[in-house]
Structure formats: C-alpha cells, structure tokens
Amino acid sequence: MTRGALLFAFNSPKVDYYAMAEYTAKRINHFLDLPVTIVTDEHSIPKNTTYKFDNVVISKPDKDNKFRDDIWINKGRYQAYEYSPYDETILLDVDYMVNSDRLLQVFDYVKDYACHQNIAQLMIPEGQQEQLSNISFPTLWATVLGFRKTEKTEQLFACMKMIQKNYSHYAALFNFSPDIYRNDFSLTIAHRLINGHHFDKSNILPWNLMHVWLRTNLFVEKKTKYNTKYTVIYDHHKNGKVKKEYITIKDMDFHVINKDVFLELM
Amino acid sequence: MDTKKLVADMKARFEHNSAKHYLKEKYSSKLCVAEQGGYWKADVNTISFLNSLTSKTVVLLDLYDIPVSVNVKKLRDKLQSVYDTVMTEWHKEYKDLETKR
Numbered sequence: 460m461t462r463g464a465l466l467f468a469f470n471s472p473k474v475d476y477y478a479m480a481e482y483t484a485k486r487i488n489h490f491l492d493l494p495v496t497i498v499t500d501e502h503s504i505p506k507n508t509t510y511k512f513d514n515v516v517i518s519k520p521d522k523d524n525k526f527r528d529d530i531w532i533n534k535g536r537y538q539a540y541e542y543s544p545y546d547e548t549i550l551l552d553v554d555y556m557v558n559s560d561r562l563l564q565v566f567d568y569v570k571d572y573a574c575h576q577n578i579a580q581l582m583i584p585e586g587q588q589e590q591l592s593n594i595s596f597p598t599l600w601a602t603v604l605g606f607r608k609t610e611k612t613e614q615l616f617a618c619m620k621m622i623q624k625n626y627s628h629y630a631a632l633f634n635f636s637p638d639i640y641r642n643d644f645s646l647t648i649a650h651r652l653i654n655g656h657h658f659d660k661s662n663i664l665p666w667n668l669m670h671v672w673l674r675t676n677l678f679v680e681k682k683t684k685y686n687t688k689y690t691v692i693y694d695h696h697k698n699g700k701v702k703k704e705y706i707t708i709k710d711m712d713f714h715v716i717n718k719d720v721f722l723e724l725m
Numbered sequence: 726m727d728t729k730k731l732v733a734d735m736k737a738r739f740e741h742n743s744a745k746h747y748l749k750e751k752y753s754s755k756l757c758v759a760e761q762g763g764y765w766k767a768d769v770n771t772i773s774f775l776n777s778l779t780s781k782t783v784v785l786l787d788l789y790d791i792p793v794s795v796n797v798k799k800l801r802d803k804l805q806s807v808y809d810t811v812m813t814e815w816h817k818e819y820k821d822l823e824t825k826r
Binding site: 561567568579582584665667669678680690691692693702703705706708 | 747759791
C-alpha cells in the first residue's frame with residue numbers, strides 16, 4: 460500500500476505556484492513523511508531548483524479560467540485520479556500550510572474519498588459557512604481531498620470532469636456565478652450526483668478546515684526551516700473604524716486564501 | 726521578525742475570543758479517533774457512557790451514524806487516553822494565551 464501527496468502547480472503571470480508547491484512539498488516531507496508528486500508544466504519548472512519531487516507529471520494547463528485581469532490555472536484537477544501514482548493520496552492545494560502531522564489522520568477517514576465541508580476562519584469566530592448559492596447547499600472544499608483508487612472515487616473525478624466541461628449549465632442549475640471555475644463547486648456537485656442526489660456524510664472529514672481569510676496577516680515568529688509559530692494580525696472593521704487585533708498560534712495547519720500572504724511566509 | 730515590536734507598533738490588541746476559538750478548532754479536531762472500525766470523538770459524554778457499562782461489548786453509533794459493535798474497555802481506554810493528552814495540551818496553551826494583553 461503506497462501513500463503520498465499530490466500537488467497541482469501551474470505558474471500564472473502573477474503567482475509562482477511552483478515555488479509554493481516546493482515549499483509545501485518540503486513541509487509535507489518533514490511533517491508527514493510522505494512523498495510528493497507534482498503536476499505541472501515545463502514553463503513552471505525553474506532551471507536552478509534543487510528540490511526533487513517523488514514524481515513530476517507534465518501536463519498541459521488549461522488557461523481559460525479568466526476573470527477581469529486575473530487568471531486561475533486550476534482546471535484539470537479531475538486528473539488527480541489518473542496522475543496519482545499512490546494507492547492512497549492526499550490531494551492538496553499548494554497554499555495549504557502544513558504545520559503538523561494532522562493530515563495523516565485523513566487516511567483513517569478515507570474509504571473512497573474524504574474532504575472538508577465545514578470551515579473555521581482564523582480571527583473570525585462568527586464566520587459563516589459557504590453555500591453554492593442562497594437557494595442551494597453547503598460547499599465542500601477541494602483544498603484537502605484524500606482518496607483511494609476505488610470505483611466510487613473514479614466516478615467522483617469523472618463527474619468533476621463532466622461538471623468542469625459543462626460549468627455554465629451547472630452554474631445555472633445551482634444558481635451560482637459561472638465567471639470563475641471553482642474545484643470546490645465541482646466537488647460539491649459531483650459528490651451529490653454520484654450519491655444519487657443524496658448527501659453522504661461518510662465522505663466528510665469530522666473536523667473543520669481552518670482558513671486564513673482576507674484582512675488577516677500572518678507573521679513568522681522565528682524564521683526557521685520548519686517554523687510553526689505565527690502571529691496573526693487582523694484588521695477588524697467596525698463602525699467605520701479599523702481596529703488591529705492579534706493572536707499567536709502554533710502547530711496548526713491552515714489554508715491561506717491570500718496568495719501574497721502565503722508567499723510572504725515562505 | 727520581531728513580532729512583539731510589530732504588535733506594539735501597530736497598537737494591536739490581543740483578541741481573547743479569537744484565541745479561544747483557535748484553540749477550540751485546533752484541539753477539538755484532535756479529539757477525533759478512528760478505532761475498532763468506527764469513528765469517535767473523545768468527549769465527556771462518550772467516555773462517561775462507556776464508564777457506566779458493565780458489559781464487555783456494546784453497539785454504538787459512530788460519528789457517521791453507523792452502528793458499530795465495540796469492545797467497551799478497549800474503546801474507553803483509547804478515548805480516555807486521547808482525551809487526557811489533548812485536554813492537557815489545550816489547557817496548557819490556554820494558560821499561556823490567557824496572560825497576553
């Protein structure tokens with residue numbers, strides 16, 4: 460039985476996702492003792508890198524996910540099933556900061572696949588859960604997706620492929636914006652479809668995904684190779700004023716929404 | 726980075742509610758346990774119930790509402806051990822944060 464992590468990283472004009480993937484891969488190696496496979500394209504791989512991934516899968520990026528002046532090269536995630544060389548895989552976003560061995564427990568919960576439904580937001584205790592739309596259902600998060608190579612998992616990824624290809628149709632059906640493709644939405648819908656439009660909670664991890672949301676900044680307490688202590692500073696907007704609030708955290712994984720914040724931590 | 730200076734320069738205030746929330750998220754997730762083919766939370770209710778039983782086995786609904794036949798002593802010992810370890814860490818970090826201003 461082989462286990463490993465899988466990262467997708469295609470550089471955009473603004474963000475060096477490959478560098479983020481390398482940083483995250485090193486932390487996965489260190490904290491989880493797992494090998495890491497990267498899915499990327501030749502243009503993203505730097506010439507002078509010394510880090511060796513367990514496997515490098517070269518894939519053609521789909522660059523048509525554009526909105527205003529930005530581009531998100533996040534399509535094609537459904538290929539994780541095909542690209543993963545492992546029997547059990549954790550598919551992880553590269554902006555997920557690994558600070559502990561917490562993710563190893565994901566394998567305990569993966570019958571076919573397992574992901575987060577509920578999120579918590581650092582510095583925002585009263586934060587709301589995301590819905591696909593006001594008249595729809597809660598979003599599942601593709602940030603952390605553990606899976607085994609089973610028939611049901613293969614169906615899930617095949618369904619995500621179908622949804623990606625017909626995204627406008629599903630956006631109209633579930634009443635969300637088709638402007639930006641989101642893997643979270645594909646996963647949410649695919650999970651329902653392959654379970655006969657029934658919500659099967661046995662694929663949901665029983666703890667929350669911690670998000671570092673907007674207006675929240677993180678600072679490394681002491682720069683070491685695998686630092687796990689951070690000071691979190693939050694701009695609390697209230698009654699037209701901004702109050703600075705802070706806490707300190709340690710040894711906890713989190714997902715950083717703002718890529719600039721993640722890059723500053725590297 | 727001198728984060729203490731940074732916090733002082735920004736005149737940032739330590740937010741105890743957010744710290745409590747962070748601790749709850751961090752440590753309550755560690756109370757989840759996979760054991761004997763089921764998924765459990767090492768909480769006071771489950772441990773108390775297991776402590777009250779005299780039988781060797783019992784059928785419990787796990788976190789996913791699946792009925793699982795378990796060895797009472799083995800599950801109780803596991804949950805008690807996880808509970809003790811996690812709550813001790815939680816308490817220690819809470820005490821550290823409680824003094825911050």
